[in-house]
Amino acid sequence: MVQKPKGPVVDQAKRRGRPRAYEPGVALGKALDLFRRQGFAATSLDDLSEATGMNRPSLYGAFGDKRELYIKSYQRYREEARAAMVEIFRKEMPLRERLERIYASALTLYLSGETGPRGCFTVVTAASEAISDPEIRAMVLEGLTELDKAFANCFRRAKEKGELPESADPAVLAQLASATVHTIAIRSRARVPRKELEAIVQGAIDVMVGAKG
Numbered sequence: 001m002v003q004k005p006k007g008p009v010v011d012q013a014k015r016r017g018r019p020r021a022y023e024p025g026v027a028l029g030k031a032l033d034l035f036r037r038q039g040f041a042a043t044s045l046d047d048l049s050e051a052t053g054m055n056r057p058s059l060y061g062a063f064g065d066k067r068e069l070y071i072k073s074y075q076r077y078r079e080e081a082r083a084a085m086v087e088i089f090r091k092e093m094p095l096r097e098r099l100e101r102i103y104a105s106a107l108t109l110y111l112s113g114e115t116g117p118r119g120c121f122t123v124v125t126a127a128s129e130a131i132s133d134p135e136i137r138a139m140v141l142e143g144l145t146e147l148d149k150a151f152a153n154c155f156r157r158a159k160e161k162g163e164l165p166e167s168a169d170p171a172v173l174a175q176l177a178s179a180t181v182h183t184i185a186i187r188s189r190a191r192v193p194r195k196e197l198e199a200i201v202q203g204a205i206d207v208m209v210g211a212k213g
Contacts, residue, residue: 024062027052031063032073036118039125040070070129071136077121078143084109089150095158096209099177103201106181110188119189123182144178151177155208164209173208180204 030051034043045056045066052059063069088101111117118124122143130137151174158164164173184197206212 027054027062028069028072028076031069032076032121033113033118035070035073035125036077036121037113040066040129067133071139074121074126074136074139078139081109082146085150089154095154095163096205096212098154099205099209100201103180103184103198103205107184107188107194107197107201110185111194117188117191120182120185123185124189147178147181148174150174176204176208 030053031048034047034051038047043066045059048059048066048069049055054062059069063072084105085102088098088105091098093101106120110119122140126136126140130140148171152170155164155168155170155173155177159166159168159170180201184200187197187200
């Protein structure tokens with residue numbers, strides 16, 4: 001005779017817990033795409049629910065409110081942008097080649113998007129939110145400073161190798177290099193053709209490095 005186990009029978013599937021019907025990383029990527037395309041104010045919770053496939057309670061449970069999701073999206077964007085550039089900044093190569101590769105990578109990022117060029121999250125949307133939100137403002141300033149420092153280091157190393165004249169100021173050149181990044185980000189969002197953006201880049205590089213002989 002088979003004895004029944006004492007106590008309540010626990011369903012093993014329930015004990016293990018139901019698997020999530022979504023992947024947080026994928027959902028965050030969908031939210032990032034939406035915020036980057038529409039900005040914070042124009043993106044509703046209904047828009048986010050539709051894009052991520054998650055209802056409002058699930059969104060709140062996974063990411064917090066809309067502002068928190070926006071901040072997480074911006075952090076994700078910065079991490080991805082940094083990862084795309086880090087090797088170009090670190091690897092040894094001539095200054096002109098380094099700048100050309102940095103801007104080519106930036107253009108590929110800014111011109112991407114299923115419905116059209118999305119530009120730069122920092123310049124196109126986060127900079128607007130920085131006006132009234134101290135936390136986002138701090139993140140934007142941190143990103144701008146980080147880019148300036150990375151460029152300044154490039155120009156400093158190039159100067160030490162004799163690629164730039166003694167009169168060159170790495171800090172000033174870095175700000176010019178960053179400003180070029182920002183202008184191609186804005187123009188790419190306005191759907192300026194890539195060839196025109198590349199011409200702007202080449203002109204800026206000639207100013208920073210010196211025209212090709």
